[in-house]
Amino acid sequence: MMPKHFLTLLDLDEGEAKRLIRRATELKQLRQRGEDYRPLVGYTLAMVFEKSSTRTRVSFEAGMSQLGGTAMFLSPRDTQLGRGEPIEDSARVLSRMVDAVMIRTFEHETLTRFAEHSQVPVINGLTDRFHPCQLLADMQTYVEHRGSIRGRRVAFVGDGNNMCHSYINAARLFGFQLCIACPPGFEPDPDVLATAPDHCTLMHDPAEAVEDADLVVTDVWASMGQESEEDQRKAVFADFSVTAAIMAKARPNALFMHCLPAHRGEEVSAEVIDGPQSVVWDEAENRLHAQKALLELLLAPQPGSEPPAY
The missing domain is CATH 3.40.50.1370 (Aspartate/ornithine carbamoyltransferase)
Incomplete structure (x- = not known):
């Protein structure tokens, strides 16, 4: 077998x-x-x-x-x-x-x-x-803090990377709506996105993606193996930082997650990751x-x- x-x-x-x-x-x-x-x-x-x-x-x-x-x-x-x-x-x-x-x-x-x-x-x-192991932890964390994620609105802000791909799979499996905000040219792979047309919306404005979200997620702008692109990516992703102003677009009881390690002042502000809506340590x-x-x-x-x- x-x-x-x-x-x-x-x-x-x-x-x-x-x-x-x-x-x-x-x-x-x-x-x-x-x-x-x-x-x-x-x-x-x-x-x-x-x-x-x-x-x-x-x-x-x-x-x-x-x-x-x-x-x-x-x-x-x-x-x-x-x-x-x-x-x-x-x-x-x-x-x-x-x-x-x-x-x-x-x-x-x-x-x-x-x-x-x-x-x-x-x-x-x-x-x-x-x-996928990170998504198991993320889903566990959301359920422990807020109950069912089915039917909720989740915003992923940043690179259309392995975390973004796994959130697309999670949207299918757990039944939530995923809004993805990426800079042009950094979208998730089309074949992965195409598997969840009823659960995912792709856009290029982080404020729009985060509007009324129950959960806001981000990740580093340059993953392992992309170190040579780090300076270029900082410029491209400059408007995709999850700041307090961006979090204010989400629901008042929205949670913030990041798989870590995080770069404060880049993909997320210190005010957000160390603030009361952040559950990154439980995550x-x-x-x-x-x-x-x-x-x-x-x-x-x-x-x-x-x-x-x-």
Whole structure:
């Protein structure tokens, strides 16, 4: 039987996604109460990093430890992947030795090729095209603060990057309306946008996108691998900073999210990210809990009740 992978949000159906979000909050509460819950004793997660990370590495490593398992960090400097071994061969070998593989890499094709030849679940820790684990944490955070996101209005301001693509998938899966504001030439990939015509609106005015939004999201203007474009992008994106004036266009109880790391004074002002509408620290913590729920789902699935109404 083929393993269940998590390469994009759409590898979950609506019921699985709802149960996973609910389970993430349950696991968070278990930890807050100090209860010992270790369903993954004897399990090993290989973590393959071609891109550097803070939150992804710490949350997966801590999560596996808290669930009773072991996480193994692998970088290109330490493995044959960095010396030209075919991805397919690495997948065949690694998946005979561990119980799951998390990959954080550049090209999405690297991830999909690995998954095609893996005997165990493969998790997308980030690619240039999608960042689905972050969206699990974002959805958990919104539900914890405001309840159901179905039918809500979400504004994404900035580059049409992997986070934007993942918000497009989330709009389909969780049933909200997404307004995307990008500078001309920096829109999300048309093929991704075309998958959610009933849920997404593309525009070039951040104030218009944020109007009456329940959630405002942004990301850095230059992602890893785009450092040489940083100065050019600062000029292009100068009018796409989420400032207090922009947030004032949203609903009074709107939340602000950013996947971090953030550059205060660029994509977001310090007043916003450090202000009362910001939930970025809860959002960052929830990477741990959402990924624990994901690992439990992929490695130790438990029979569950019907998904909640949200």
